[in-house]
Amino acid sequence: MKAGGSISIWFFIGISLLVNGLLIFGAGIYELFHPPQVPVVLFHLHASIWWGGLLALLGAGYSFYFAPGKGRV
């Protein structure tokens, strides 16, 4: 489904996942080298890194695949 004239809704979703994923991934990397004084439960699993990375990868894929001008819906 396309929004407006040419941009697919999935492109917006891709951008959202990409930006959020990168921010979370970055925060996870920072915490890896600067562990918090009061860590969350299961901190040792470093969920921010793998979850943020996963969201960023998905977002990058969607943003690229549904980029404006490619004609995909």
Add this chain to the structure above:
Amino acid sequence: MTLLFASAGASRLVHLSAVDLVIVVFYFLLVLAIGFYLKERANTGEDFFMAGREMTAWIAGLAFLSANLGSLELMGWAGNAYKYGILAAHWYWIGAIPAMLLLALVMVPFYHICRTHSVPGYLKLRFGESSRTLASVSFAFMTVLMSGINMYAMAVVMRVVLGWDIHFSIWVSSVTVAIYVALGGLRSAIFNEVLQFVLIWAGALLIPILGLIEAGGWSGLKARILQNLTEQHVANPAAYTHLWSTLGDFSKNPMGINWIGIVFGLGVFISMGYWTTDFLVVQRILAAKDLRSAKLAPIIGAAFKMMVPFIVILPGLLGLALLRDPHTGGLLRLVPGDIAWSEAGRAQGLHGFDEVLPLMLARYCGPGLLGLGITALIAGFMSGMAGNVSAFATVWTYDIYGALINKKASDELKVKMGRWCTLLGVGISIGTAYLVMHAQSIMDYVQALFSFFIAPLFATVLLGMLWKRASPAGGFWGLLAGTFSSVGMWAWVKVSPDAIRYVALSSHAQDQAQNMFRALWCGLICGAVTIVVSLATKPKPDAELTGLVYGLTPIPHEEHVSVFHRPAFWAAVVGVVFVVLNIIFW
């Protein structure tokens, strides 16, 4: 920025870091950007109110579900899972899936083929103006009042969880919704709902994953719940992890309900009333591009609805198993919100049932993930509110303004009216939120009012679609009788609490059980009155019922498409998974 977010002197459950705030602000900017981008595609009535009727099955299906996934839905049902155990999952499975499949396979063809703009619009075509007026006026006002109540409840939770000022939460979220819906109409609401749906999953899915790792899987979780509840001398602790096995007796489960109330009250009248006739959700289906997409959309919605307990019910159960007081190390016992959020409750550091999801979020999520989780809650609230105001604008414009006030309104005027109604709907919602802030008992009355109309409306619409003999007088008087009987039963229990043993068949019945049985009785009364009055009055001629009633409506066949493209096939798949899930968690 800090001053804007912080409520003076308020304690808070979680603290957002800079990266969390960036994620929240980015979300607001993105939804506004989508609204501005879509403004050019909302110039005609069909565009503004029906999103051009060009949505694919996936978009319509996800928006259909997202409009229902308000943040109170997320936090409230996680809280109910903590309070009632896995019984709360009934609201996602038997309380949704059969109704969605009924909508897809039986009711969508009539809604789609008659090209109505709204559910009250269908009643006008099928039963006449009086039924439409009754349904549209009640729906329009109840929708915005409910939206206001949700807005207030959301703001209270934001104050408790984040320490945000209550006025700040109300105004920022509602003004954002007003802008993007007024600009882009239903298309903008739908597109943002799909975005919000994805963010809700991205933000909430980590909690059950990490929770199950900590609890030692499903069997570890069940063992911990059993141990914790036994320690607290809770009656029938096993009932918290079984869906059906304790429903043979009212006193054997924490909800005080039996299987008749769940199957017929919830599964038939409440859920079918909501999912098949509440215009808030049905509007998304009417925006589908063709009949096959319209039929597939609720099936896609049902498939995802079945998975929602994973991010809502499971965190509530995990809270029951894992939450401990950080100071004493003992079990943390959550209490009702009105106790926890009172001055005394806050001074003692109590937490309400509805805080279980944010508590679990704070337990596992560090900077960044916490921001995404909070964004998921805000997104849930905004998608629910956008659904309310876009449905309100459509019903007001077509079924009240266009039908009763200005019958000759041009398309251009209707679009203008739709934009103003969006702002008006948000304004009334904000007004209701402030009203509730000063007189909280209003909340109970408005929530009850909303429930009065849903079950009888389902009986009226279903009889209208399946029985050509149902007459205009039958439809109107059935709807009226069903509504009044619901009001009567509610008032009876309010005045004389003992009456619950008659209304809900047991003195053990809790509030939810009462709602189930009231819906069951008023739905049956509506159906009975509709049938009796219809048999005594003149029906509409067949020629006027084409496209509206089973047997008089040519429904396109699907033999030319492969089995994998047929809605009936996917409905069967969803139906089988639904049965298997109920057996697994029996």
